[in-house]
Structure formats: structure tokens, C-alpha cells
Amino acid sequence: MAELSTNRPLLAEELQEKDYSGKTPLLPSLSKWVLKSLIWALFLTWAAAIFFYASEFVKDLQKKWINLTEGTVFGITGSIFLAFSAPILVVAFLAFIYVAAFSGDNFKKKNLKSLWFRLWTFPVLVDGPFGVVSAAEFFGILLFVIYVIWTITAYTLETSSLISKFPLPPKGKWYLMLELTGLRFGSIGLFCMIFLFLPVARGSILLRLIDIPFEHATRYHVWLGHLTMIIFTLHGLCYMISWSLQHRFKQEMLDWKDIGVANLPGVISLIAGLLMWVTSLHPVRKNYFELFFYTHQLYVIFVVFLALHVGDFIFSIAAGAIFLFILDRFVRFCQSRTKVDIVSAACRPCGTVELILSKPPNLRYNALSFIFLQVRELSWLQWHPFSVSSSPLDGKYHLSVLIKVLGTWTSKLRDIISNFTENPGKITASVEGPYGHESPYHLMYENLILVAGGIGVSPFLAILSDILHRISEGKPCLPKNILVVWAVKKSKELSLLSAVDFQMSWHSFSDKLHLDIQSYVTQESEPSLEEGKVDGSMKSPSIFITNGSSMSCLVGTGNNIWAGIYVVVSTLGFIILFGMVEVYYIQRFNIYAWWYRGLLFILCMVAGVVVFGGVVVFLWHKLENRSSSYEECPFDDEKSSGRRKEQTADNETTKTDLASFQTIQYGYRPDFRAIFDSFSEQIGRTDVGVIVCGPPSLQSSVARECRSQNLRGRRNNSVFHFNSHSFDL
Incomplete structure (x- = not known):
């Protein structure tokens, strides 16, 4: 490996001008500190009340609290809801204010030396x-x-x-x-x-x-x-x-009393929970994923019959967290109703499918995001997560994913795309997300080691593209030394580096970034004729499908203001509905059955989200569509992008793709001890971000080496921060 650069961070002057050093104006800094302190104080007090609930002190406080508040319209249910559910809802409200006001500080404020950060990455x-x-x-x-x-x-x-x-x-x-x-x-x-x-x-x-x-x-x-x-x-x-x-087993199991806990609903809830639990065990989930997925939808039965089992005032203990889940589930449902254009689809010779999806220009995501994808021609119920393989700087209107063909669902998708030119059909895609880190943490490190197994290289292609775009456009970006360690089974998988069709004028920023890609082909002892490269003739032609619209911005990192309004209005709607039901129905008609009151309580929760929150979601969706319609059309964006490429081609004579930066070893697995030692020796004692995307065995190997390197405590040894980017339901 060539000698790595240890110059000062890229664009250090610009970062300092943007208060990267931590110096911020007094009033915003004070406001941020007060808000964060309030959030943590409220959360820790709430958590401590739960932790010490079995103590006499907390029980006495609860009795005093109930005596003080049960005289309200909401009765004892309102008292318990205020004590155990309201705090987490208030934290959520404050969190929206914090994220909306200070989320821009996430990039410039990350402190790699902080104890809190190192606890998460050690x-x-x-x-x-x-x-x-x-x-x-x-x-x-x-x-x-x-x-x-x-x-x-x-x-x-x-x-x-x-x-x-x-x-x-x-x-x-x-x-x-x-x-x-x-x-x-x-x-x-x-x-x-x-x-x-x-x-x-x-x-x-x-x-x-x-x-x-x-x-x-x-x-x-x-x-x-x-x-x-x-x-x-x-x-x-x-x-x-x-x-x-x-000797009263059958009698008690079938008991459904009005006053007190109803046993039969509890039995039904427990059976639903046991079915979800058994099918979620790793052997079942791995070999029979569809069984796990469909059985897990029994959570509705589990929650509803739990409310019938314990009644409204006991159920209100956990109602806050369940209400936040209902809020998220409803807005995800609304987003998933949108049909998304597939701009292009292609089958790659390395056994992957590439989809390029249409997105609005105001959709925010980062290079380590992922989406949930549904193709209705394959299944109306199955949603599969895929890492985004494109950078948000690759284009305003497009987002791409690389899908490894491994199971039945992906095989059917490949067949549809492969046979599209001969048998034209329809692919109806829906998308949830993007989801992921709030801040692009891959930009926080000056030194990066990216470890991938097979298709796990997909998010790293997005990272590399993001970093190179940022360098060329002069945006804040710390990475200067990047080592990619990529293990694949067969050499044909190496063509992914060429299949993404990412070209760059390397000498324009080679002094700002050192990139090294070490690839390991574990099940072949010698190179094939192509050596992991493919030309255009080996790629299947892309197909173009238009049957819907761009992705919705309702989920993931959507508009924080609208998302906050949605949560506040839904919560107020739930409280208003429950108050009206309590006054005009429960008290008026003397409804005393615990199980029935529990059912009314959960119906008010759902109605508050669907009715009151639904109005906000409708207006939010309309506003997002209107704002997108004023943007420059995708074709103009494509043309301007093409003009930029032509200008670059005129100015730069040497083009190099990512495949030219890789060294390939056959018949070997990565020796992480040697790789980490070599990297550490060349950069000295500094922080190194290690990001892993691959199977659990690969994650364990890299984590073990990070721990070993950090525990050695050698004078010039680097500190390795472990981060995992693997998704496993």
C-alpha cells in the first residue's frame, strides 16, 4: 500500500467557518443545551419511575398522583396515562423541535474523542x-x-x-x-x-x-x-x-368477566405472541422467512386482545409507545400507496439486478440509507430492504439499488426484467423510506476502512460516489484515506465495480484522497479471463418503465415540521376523542366492563391517528407534490448532467473507473490482523472508522479485530471505531 496522506482535513477552513470546531453563537448554543437537557431529564425521570416501580417509594408517589388527578374527565385511566405514556410522547414532541432546529449541527459537531461515541463504536x-x-x-x-x-x-x-x-x-x-x-x-x-x-x-x-x-x-x-x-x-x-x-383450568381459561381481568382475551393474546415468537427464532426466520413475515402480522391480535384482557387503565401504561408505533405505521401505509416509476432496470452478469427509481428532488437521504421495496407483480404483502447504492449527489431525481439474486422473490424479479423485451409486462413498485442514520457518519472520519462481503459492497459504492462528488464540488468532507476490503466467492462478482458505470477524472483530486480496494476471491484459485471486468456487451440492456410517479417524502427523513404537526394533531385528536367517549358514552351509559373500555381506548388511539392525523398527512402529501412540480424537470436535469460530463471529457483526458483501484487475490480470505496493522502503521495514532456490510461471520471477525487492536494500547496504534451496516430482520 502506498504511503497515505496525513494532511489536515479537507476543507478545514470552510468547516471552521461553519463552526466545526464547536464554537457557536451563545443563544443557539444555550437553546440547544437547554432543550437537550430537558429531553434527557424527562426521559431519565420516566425511565427511573419504571425501573423502581416495585419500590415502596414509587408506589406511594403513584397513589398520591392518582388521588390528585383521578377527579378529571379521564379518571384513573388519564392519571396512569399521564404518568407512564405522556412523558414519552412529550419527549417525541421535543425531539421534533430539536431535530428541526439543530439537525444541521450533526455533521459539524461530531466528536470522535467523546466517551459516549466510543462506547457505541467499541x-x-x-x-x-x-x-x-x-x-x-x-x-x-x-x-x-x-x-x-x-x-x-x-x-x-x-x-x-x-x-x-x-x-x-x-x-x-x-x-x-x-x-x-x-x-x-x-x-x-x-x-x-x-x-x-x-x-x-x-x-x-x-x-x-x-x-x-x-x-x-x-x-x-x-x-x-x-x-x-x-x-x-x-x-x-x-x-x-x-x-x-x-381443578378449574377450563373454567378459568374461558372466563371473560366484565369487572376485572378477562382471561380468554389474555389467552388469545398470548397464543398470538407465542406464534410470533416461535416463528421469529433464527432457524425458522432464516429458512422460512415468509412464514415469519406473515405470522408477525399477528401483532394486531396481540395488542388488541391485550387491551381487552387488562382494560383501559392498565393498558394505558404501554399506550404511549404503542401510539407512536401506530403513528409510524399509518404514515408508512400512506407512503406505500404511491406507485413509483422504475426509471430503468437491468440484469448484471454478476448475478445482480440494478433498479433506478424516480424520486422527488426534495427527498433527503444519505449514502448509507436503505429502502423497503415492494413489487406487486411478485407479492402484495412482501417488503424487502435494500441498501441504496447511489449518492444523493448522483442526481436530484434518481435513486438506485443493487439487488443480489438469492431467493424466490429476487429470482422472479430477475426473470421479469430479463424477459421484458420479449414479453413486455408491467412492474408496479412501491417504496418505503429512505431510512438510515440522521447524519452521514461516514463523513466524520478522516480515515475509513470499508469491509464488504459479496453484495455488501453496494452501500460502499454509494459512499465512494458521495465522497468523490463532495471533493469535486468543494463540499465539507473529511475522508482522505479509504481502504476497501471486499470478499467475494466468485470472480464474476467483481464486475460490480464496473457495472455501476462510475467514471471519474482521478488526477483532479488524487492529492486529496487516497483510495485502495483490496478484493479477495475465496472460492477460486486463479483469475478468470475477465479479471472481474465487464464490457458493455456483457451487460443486459436496460429497460425503461413508467407507470406511476416519484417516491413519496412522507417517511424517513421527511419534512420535520409536517411530521411534528402530524404527531401533535394525532395526539390531540386521540385525547379529544377519548375525552368525548368518556363523557358522552362511558359515564352517560355507565359502561363499566374493563374489556369494553379497553377496546374503546384502543379504538380512540387508532381513530386519532387515522382521522385527525390523516388530514395532516393529506395536506402534507399535497404540499410535497406541489413543491416538486415547481422543480426543474428530470429531462432538463439529465441534459445538464450530460453537458457537465461532456465538459469534463473535454477538459480531462484521463478517465479511470473504480475497478482500476483494486488489487485481487485468489484463494484467500482477508487477514484482518495484517490489514489493520498495515493501515495503522501508515497513518499513525488517529481515529479510523470501520464500516462492515456482510454476513454475521464477517461482522464478528472485523469486530474481534477492532477490539483486539484497541485493547493492545500500543503507543502509535490507531483507534478503530466499529460500525455495522448490515440489515437482518
Whole structure:
């Protein structure tokens, strides 16, 4: 590897002018600090109340709070909702204000030296059931384990003390102990449900606030799903064992009482949860993905019958998080109704399909974003995630994805495109997203190592394109030394570097960026004739399809103002509807059945989003369409882009594509110890961003090496920050 550049960061003067050094005007800085402090204070207070809910202190506070507030229109349901659901909704409102006002600071304020940042990028566990776990994630797992242990211990001591006061025979005490223990497990599971639904909202403002993309948050949902279902299963087992021992199992299982907890809805909810849980286990999910996907739609049954099981005031404990999920789900549904133009589609000889989708010019995303794609000719229900392979600077009106043909769905898509010229048909595409990091974190590092396995190189093509565009256009961009390590099984996959048709005038910015691409062909011992390159004759012709419109801007990183209005109006609509139902129906007609009140409560939640929020979404969508219609037409953009290319061709005589920067080794796997040592020796002691996109085994290998390098503590050793970009439902 040639000697790497260690000059000062690109455009350092411009970044300093934009306060990259951290010096900001006093009033905006103070406002940002106050708002962030308020958000964290509210969130930590809410989380502490949940964590210590089993303590006598919090129980006494809750009793005082209920006595103080239950006299309102909303009664005890409103009191509990205000205590446990309202805080997370208020945090969401404040998060919209924060992101709208200060999201532009994300790029210029990132501090690689901060402890918080290093906790997120330092891998602690690299093997085992959790996969690669950072120090921050390990701390979160530890907190949940402590919470469960502490709560179970506190409840067990309380239950034992309570039972000792009752003059019951030993068997009676044993039955009561089982049922009270089951009750406590149900309480713990309900609190776990709050955190279960927070990370599964794809466009969640809370995830954007802390810059955790949905692709990472799904892991937390999986972990919490296992924990929640274990607790709910124990909850049900305790009751069922007690009922069986008392010979009233069937009677209790079918019981649906009006006053108190209704058992049968709880049984239905638990069965739905167990079906989701079993089919989400890794062996089932990996081999029978469609079974997992369709069964997971039972979450509607799970939530609705849970509300029927416990009633409105108990359900209101977890209602805030579920309401945020309903908000996200409805706006995703609205976005997915739009038919999206496929500008072009082509099958590549390396076994991939390239789709170029039409997008409006005001759609925001970054080079590490991903979308969910549906093709209705293949399935009306299946949505598949794909990393974006284009930079937002590649074009105002286009977004591209590279799709590896691996399963039934992708094989059918390839067949449709391959046979399109002979048998013209229709491809109706719909898109959700883009989703991803709020800030383009690949631009935060001066030194980057990008590790890809197979089609995992797709987002890195977007990164390279983004960086090269930024350098050529003079935009803020820190990366100066980039090493790409790419492992593939067959040499034909190497043609991806040429298939993207990305050409550049290298000598115009070779002094600003050092790029090295090391490719490893693991299942071939010698090069093929093409050596991973393809010419135009080897590519299938692109087809052009027009049957819809551009992507919608309703989801992902859409307009923060409209998104905030949508959340506020939907929440107010829910509160107004619930208040009206409480005054004019429940109290007027003396509705006392717990399960029915729970059903009315959840119907008010849905109606608040669909009716009140639907009006905002309709206006938002109309405004986005109108603003897009005033933009320059795509054809003019294409022509101007073509003129720029012609001018570049006139001025620059040497053109080089990405394939010319790669060195290829056959029959070997990457030796990450040697690669990282060599890179560290040449750049010295500095921060290195490592981004991995590939199978779990590759992520574990790279994470293990990052951890090893950082723990060595050698004087001139670099600090490697591990980041994963792999999506695994």
C-alpha cells in the first residue's frame, strides 16, 4: 500500500467557518443545551419511575398522583396515562423541535474523542446469541437484566410478606403465591412492552434524535421480544399451573368477566405472541422467512386482545409507545400507496439486478440509507430492504439499488426484467423510506476502512460516489484515506465495480484522497479471463418503465415540521376523542366492563391517528407534490448532467473507473490482523472508522479485530471505531 496522506482535513477552513470546531453563537448554543437537557431529564425521570416501580417509594408517589388527578374527565385511566405514556410522547414532541432546529449541527459537531461515541463504536461481545454488541449496547442489556432481577426479587419479598398475613392452609398459600407471581410477571411484561415498540417504528423521531437507524434498532426489538415473551409466558404458566392444581383450568381459561381481568382475551393474546415468537427464532426466520413475515402480522391480535384482557387503565401504561408505533405505521401505509416509476432496470452478469427509481428532488437521504421495496407483480404483502447504492449527489431525481439474486422473490424479479423485451409486462413498485442514520457518519472520519462481503459492497459504492462528488464540488468532507476490503466467492462478482458505470477524472483530486480496494476471491484459485471486468456487451440492456410517479417524502427523513404537526394533531385528536367517549358514552351509559373500555381506548388511539392525523398527512402529501412540480424537470436535469460530463471529457483526458483501484487475490480470505496493522502503521495514532456490510461471520471477525487492536494500547496504534451496516430482520 502506498504511503497515505496525513494532511489536515479537507476543507478545514470552510468547516471552521461553519463552526466545526464547536464554537457557536451563545443563544443557539444555550437553546440547544437547554432543550437537550430537558429531553434527557424527562426521559431519565420516566425511565427511573419504571425501573423502581416495585419500590415502596414509587408506589406511594403513584397513589398520591392518582388521588390528585383521578377527579378529571379521564379518571384513573388519564392519571396512569399521564404518568407512564405522556412523558414519552412529550419527549417525541421535543425531539421534533430539536431535530428541526439543530439537525444541521450533526455533521459539524461530531466528536470522535467523546466517551459516549466510543462506547457505541467499541465492540465488547463479538460472538454469541446477541451477535456483535458495543459497550453502550452491553450496558443497556445489563440494565434490563438488573431491572428484571431486582423487580422479581422485590415482588417476591412483597408477595411472601403479604401471603404470611393470610390464615390459609399450605396449599392455599401455594396457589395464591403462584397467582400473585403471575400477576407480577404480567406487570413486568407490560413495562417491557413499552421498550419493545419504541425501536420498531421505522421512521421514529426518537431513533433519529439519538441517531440510531432502524436497521440497528431491529436488533433491540428482537432482544426485547425474546425477553417480553419469556416474561409473558411465565405470567401465563403461573396462572395455568395454579388453575390446574385447583381443578378449574377450563373454567378459568374461558372466563371473560366484565369487572376485572378477562382471561380468554389474555389467552388469545398470548397464543398470538407465542406464534410470533416461535416463528421469529433464527432457524425458522432464516429458512422460512415468509412464514415469519406473515405470522408477525399477528401483532394486531396481540395488542388488541391485550387491551381487552387488562382494560383501559392498565393498558394505558404501554399506550404511549404503542401510539407512536401506530403513528409510524399509518404514515408508512400512506407512503406505500404511491406507485413509483422504475426509471430503468437491468440484469448484471454478476448475478445482480440494478433498479433506478424516480424520486422527488426534495427527498433527503444519505449514502448509507436503505429502502423497503415492494413489487406487486411478485407479492402484495412482501417488503424487502435494500441498501441504496447511489449518492444523493448522483442526481436530484434518481435513486438506485443493487439487488443480489438469492431467493424466490429476487429470482422472479430477475426473470421479469430479463424477459421484458420479449414479453413486455408491467412492474408496479412501491417504496418505503429512505431510512438510515440522521447524519452521514461516514463523513466524520478522516480515515475509513470499508469491509464488504459479496453484495455488501453496494452501500460502499454509494459512499465512494458521495465522497468523490463532495471533493469535486468543494463540499465539507473529511475522508482522505479509504481502504476497501471486499470478499467475494466468485470472480464474476467483481464486475460490480464496473457495472455501476462510475467514471471519474482521478488526477483532479488524487492529492486529496487516497483510495485502495483490496478484493479477495475465496472460492477460486486463479483469475478468470475477465479479471472481474465487464464490457458493455456483457451487460443486459436496460429497460425503461413508467407507470406511476416519484417516491413519496412522507417517511424517513421527511419534512420535520409536517411530521411534528402530524404527531401533535394525532395526539390531540386521540385525547379529544377519548375525552368525548368518556363523557358522552362511558359515564352517560355507565359502561363499566374493563374489556369494553379497553377496546374503546384502543379504538380512540387508532381513530386519532387515522382521522385527525390523516388530514395532516393529506395536506402534507399535497404540499410535497406541489413543491416538486415547481422543480426543474428530470429531462432538463439529465441534459445538464450530460453537458457537465461532456465538459469534463473535454477538459480531462484521463478517465479511470473504480475497478482500476483494486488489487485481487485468489484463494484467500482477508487477514484482518495484517490489514489493520498495515493501515495503522501508515497513518499513525488517529481515529479510523470501520464500516462492515456482510454476513454475521464477517461482522464478528472485523469486530474481534477492532477490539483486539484497541485493547493492545500500543503507543502509535490507531483507534478503530466499529460500525455495522448490515440489515437482518
